[in-house]
Amino acid sequence: MAEQREMKEKNPWHSAVVILITVLGITAIVALVTTAVLQNKPLLQKYKYGIVLDAGSSHTAVYIYEWPAEKENDTGRVHQKHICKVLGPGISSYSHSPELAGESLRTCMKQAERFVPIRRHRETPLYLGATAGMRLLSMENQNVCDQVLGSVEKVLRSTPFSYQGARIISGQEEGAFGWITINYLDDRLKQGSGTTGALDLGGASTQITFATNQEGMGESAENTVTFRLYGNDYILYTHSFLCYGKDQALKKTLAQQAQVGNSSVLDPCFNEGYSVDRNYSSVYSSPCIMAGKPLETGYSFTHIGKGDASQCQQAIRRIFTNPGCNFSRCSFNGVYQPPIQGPFGAFSAFYFVMNFLNLTSDSLEGTREKMERYCSTPWHQIKQQHPGVKEKYLAEYCFSGNYILSLLTDGYKFTSETWSTITFIKKISGSDAGWTLGYMLNLTNMIPAEAPDSPPLPHAGYVTLLLFISLVIFVIFLFSVKSLWPRCTTQTQII
Numbered sequence: 001m002a003e004q005r006e007m008k009e010k011n012p013w014h015s016a017v018v019i020l021i022t023v024l025g026i027t028a029i030v031a032l033v034t035t036a037v038l039q040n041k042p043l044l045q046k047y048k049y050g051i052v053l054d055a056g057s058s059h060t061a062v063y064i065y066e067w068p069a070e071k072e073n074d075t076g077r078v079h080q081k082h083i084c085k086v087l088g089p090g091i092s093s094y095s096h097s098p099e100l101a102g103e104s105l106r107t108c109m110k111q112a113e114r115f116v117p118i119r120r121h122r123e124t125p126l127y128l129g130a131t132a133g134m135r136l137l138s139m140e141n142q143n144v145c146d147q148v149l150g151s152v153e154k155v156l157r158s159t160p161f162s163y164q165g166a167r168i169i170s171g172q173e174e175g176a177f178g179w180i181t182i183n184y185l186d187d188r189l190k191q192g193s194g195t196t197g198a199l200d201l202g203g204a205s206t207q208i209t210f211a212t213n214q215e216g217m218g219e220s221a222e223n224t225v226t227f228r229l230y231g232n233d234y235i236l237y238t239h240s241f242l243c244y245g246k247d248q249a250l251k252k253t254l255a256q257q258a259q260v261g262n263s264s265v266l267d268p269c270f271n272e273g274y275s276v277d278r279n280y281s282s283v284y285s286s287p288c289i290m291a292g293k294p295l296e297t298g299y300s301f302t303h304i305g306k307g308d309a310s311q312c313q314q315a316i317r318r319i320f321t322n323p324g325c326n327f328s329r330c331s332f333n334g335v336y337q338p339p340i341q342g343p344f345g346a347f348s349a350f351y352f353v354m355n356f357l358n359l360t361s362d363s364l365e366g367t368r369e370k371m372e373r374y375c376s377t378p379w380h381q382i383k384q385q386h387p388g389v390k391e392k393y394l395a396e397y398c399f400s401g402n403y404i405l406s407l408l409t410d411g412y413k414f415t416s417e418t419w420s421t422i423t424f425i426k427k428i429s430g431s432d433a434g435w436t437l438g439y440m441l442n443l444t445n446m447i448p449a450e451a452p453d454s455p456p457l458p459h460a461g462y463v464t465l466l467l468f469i470s471l472v473i474f475v476i477f478l479f480s481v482k483s484l485w486p487r488c489t490t491q492t493q494i495i
């Protein structure tokens with residue numbers, strides 16, 4: 001007591017200093033916590049947009065993509081905001097009235113104006129990529145093909161968006177950008193982990209693309225695409241088979257069966273009881289059909305279903321030619337293909353068909369069995385079982401399922417073992433699997449060649465660490481000034 005009194009007398013300010021330090025310390029902590037909380041509060045997110053039109057052989061679809069304006073180079077951040085399916089056929093079907101090709105896009109483009117905020121319209125890039133239908137039209141008639149492209153260009157230029165061009169993309173681009181899309185959406189590119197191969201089945205062409213090691217790729221330069229993405233080098237094998245999309249393959253198979261020139265064609269790829277009259281010209285008019293319409297036949301024939309999956313596969317096998325392989329190994333039609341390296345994602349018609357047939361998770365043997373059963377089911381029963389399904393698709397599922405089986409096994413050489421590496425997919429993280437997203441990411445330079453430098457700590461981690469260190473310093477400080485605190489003793493003093 002005497003000591004304390006003595007101390008107080010020596011330093012009359014000491015309790016005032018301690019109080020001041022404590023108040024300042026508490027104020028500092030409150031300020032730090034407030035800063036940390038405010039700093040971590042999410043900012044009002046601003047978005048950017050991009051629009052890509054997929055002008056396919058069977059139809060056109062308008063994809064609207066959205067991504068946060070701040071982090072354009074972060075993988076997995078662009079997502080599909082909306083898809084509008086254009087009514088009517090693909091633009092290549094407007095060869096008799098090209099001006100209608102552009103008109104067909106107007107409704108979806110109006111929708112796009114509503115989905116993209118008005119303040120972003122002018123800066124939103126707009127692309128149109130045409131695929132196999134237009135590739136075929138350009139082979140048939142370049143002049144009409146240009147007119148169709150001119151017609152869609154006119155309409156797209158009249159929209160408020162930043163029009164970047166309408167062009168026919170190559171089969172190689174279609175394959176490679178499909179591969180980029182699925183690996184970007186899976187977040188595999190930034191991680192630099194193993195990638196997924198892409199199998200795309202369209203109406204008029206089909207693409208196979210997968211990463212492979214360099215060995216043997218020198219064999220065929222036209223099947224090689226290289227990318228440097230996020231600091232990783234990729235060597236891709238890619239091939240697009242024009243005329244081997246689902247619709248053209250069906251025409252090829254039917255044309256080959258109709259070559260005999262009878263008034264009716266008994267087709268194992270259609271269910272028993274199916275019967276439709278068809279014009280020869282509807283089958284033989286495609287540039288994919290080399291043979292001409294059989295001579296000395298009528299105008300039309302009756303297409304009759306026989307419903308036999310094994311015979312159907314035999315008929316399909318005949319559309320894969322075998323002119324000999326000039327490489328170490330080939331898929332079909334003499335096209336080079338290195339050993340397949342999975343896993344694979346199979347999309348577009350691969351998914352539509354296998355999903356309908358409930359075959360997305362079956363073994364190869366199980367798939368064959370189910371196809372036998374499906375094809376041998378009478379047509380009237382199929383129609384009864386699936387009243388809501390478009391009749392054209394329904395009639396073709398026996399052919400389509402067998403075509404997929406044959407393309408993957410006889411064509412691409414998948415086996416019972418490698419079959420299980422295929423996943424049939426429609427969407428990944430809400431965005432459709434297809435070439436459009438990869439195309440836009442490439443044209444807008446949204447995937448950098450080198451991995452961007454990132455701070456050692458994320459923002460929230462940095463603020464938390466700062467707060468923690470400050471608290472530790474403050475506690476140490478309090479302990480070090482403890483000696484200045486007035487000592488209170490509870491011991492009763494015996495005088």
Ligand SMILES: Nc1ncnc2c1ncn2[C@@H]1O[C@H](COP(=O)(O)OP(=O)(O)OP(=O)(O)O)[C@@H](O)[C@H]1O
Nearest residue numbers: 056057058059131132202203204205245348349352
């Ligand atoms: N639900 C469905 N069931 C069966 N087939 C379908 C279904 N939806 C679409 N298809 C068909 O699947 C095929 C592929 O469609 P997709 O839109 O991917 O091709 P595309 O872009 O028109 O063709 P390409 O890429 O060859 O130009 C087309 O023949 C289309 O008619």
